[in-house]
């Protein structure tokens with residue numbers, strides 16, 4: 001896989017570009033709630049104004065209206081910040097979109113603390129937990145722009161509700177468009193390894209890759225798995241990792257309650273119990289600050305992942 | 319308010335405007351446009367109207383204020399600092415990881431903030447709650463709130479307005495900062511909440527229409543609000559987004575972007591010239 005650490009693109013940027021790219025499909029309708037410049041749905045709006053609808057600052061109405069539009073045979077992308085799309089309008093998403101299994105894709109940008117300066121009120125740290133807990137919902141948290149583009153395409157091809165968890169911050173491009181193939185529900189083995197497995201999602205994937213480099217220097221062979229589809233999760237790949245490496249560290253930009261760490265733990269607890277250490281937000285709200293600084297303050301770092309990997313290895317049963 | 323007092327308040331408002339520019343400039347992010355459009359209302363409330371004590375921000379009988387359009391934190395923080403709740407020097411820490419001045423108002427972190435806001439539509443409901451509590455406890459404090467006109471698009475706002483009229487909350491006065499703009503453009507183009515005054519009236523509120531940059535009109539409206547019994551009052555204030563900084567006025571682009579060094583210098587020079595002029599007038603009087 002072609003890693004070019006110099007190129008950084010925000011997943012929200014790739015989302016907007018993908019909507020514009022695949023927007024020729026006349027079934028696609030894009031909704032936004034007065035944030036089209038930030039969510040980047042503006043790119044679709046410029047190309048297909050007749051199929052873009054600004055619903056105003058009214059996310060609850062947007063979600064139920066999206067359900068209505070989808071019930072008439074359209075593929076609807078409804079966008080706002082994760083805190084408003086996934087958290088504020090949660091009950092509308094549940095009853096109007098998921099209970100009905102309608103063809104609505106939620107493009108939730110600005111997830112996590114890497115939102116930065118806007119602060120706690122705008123930083124969703126619980127959206128994955130909420131969305132994963134709703135039956136019929138598929139939850140995808142892409143690691144980079146290439147994965148985002150293909151996830152948007154997969155969401156178009158899939159008939160049913162999808163929650164796309166996207167970021168504000170520009171992140172390194174990890175994959176090469178030519179040889180990367182996105183398969184919903186399948187984990188991506190990024191590095192082979194036998195001592196411990198790091199399982200990451202979203203922007204934590206590139207940070208986890210750094211952690212694996214650090215571990216390698218200490219003579220520890222760390223496997224790296226990218227879980228882009230948090231639900232339904234790739235149980236097979238997680239259980240294989242548990243069996244073959246005997247220790248796991250999860251890494252996510254989300255509360256440790258109800259996110260990737262919880263999901264991985266429930267899979268291993270039921271199928272192959274091994275120590276699972278969770279790197280994530282330790283049940284706290286975010287705060288204002290520069291994204292890089294916040295990632296350090298909340299211990300979402302390669303150092304923390306590497307440290308927890310060592311801890312997990314220590315806990316292995318002899 | 320006599321002319322001397324009015325002149326003092328104008329100078330105060332200009333200082334608040336300068337702080338707003340410094341805050342968003344030093345943070346390289348934040349919301350200048352809407353902060354500048356509600357500055358005069360904030361200044362009047364905190365310096366002329368509200369019964370508050372900066373040395374006792376949680377005093378039980380104080381008047382309450384809720385900035386329902388919480389993104390205008392720079393305006394609220396500047397006003398609170400000028401009023402003495404915390405040092406004005408702290409304002410330049412706005413939005414930085416080492417500061418308590420969160421990007422959106424936080425009642426657990428910032429002295430003087432009565433309710434955490436930032437998610438539009440929720441503040442006005444909280445203000446309704448404060449007014450209800452005042453009635454339950456038989457306290458005679460008043461609750462004030464500022465709403466954005468784009469914010470009116472949130473259905474929750476109308477739930478709050480309905481509840482306030484239903485419970486005859488005459489201890490609640492809200493301002494609508496009617497600047498005509500939201501992020502994606504003109505409110506009439508994006509998702510029109512108009513005609514607002516008629517809607518507020520239909521929801522059981524007394525409506526007073528004013529120019530939101532005219533202290534005499536703000537004063538008169540607030541007196542009328544205090545005298546109103548049996549219903550909540552909405553003061554629909556016609557305002558200019560970006561007021562006081564010529565290149566920011568009526569520009570949707572200045573909703574949520576920070577001035578760079580050059581733009582900051584221009585804005586501050588303009589405001590300083592205004593302060594100088596006001597002070598010269600004051601000396602003459």
Ligand SMILES: Cc1ncc(C[n+]2csc(CCOP(=O)(O)OP(=O)(O)O)c2C)c(N)n1
Pocket residue numbers: 033034035057084088351352353355387389436437438439465466467468469470495497499500501559573
């Ligand atoms: C529930 C919610 N949705 C979206 C946003 C993002 N947002 C912040 S400010 C804003 C526009 C507000 O417009 P208006 O109320 O007119 O404010 P003003 O013009 O006074 O700045 C939006 C959509 C938010 N803060 N809360």
Ligand SMILES: [Mg+2]
Pocket residue numbers: 466467468495496497498499500
């Ligand atoms: Mg407005």
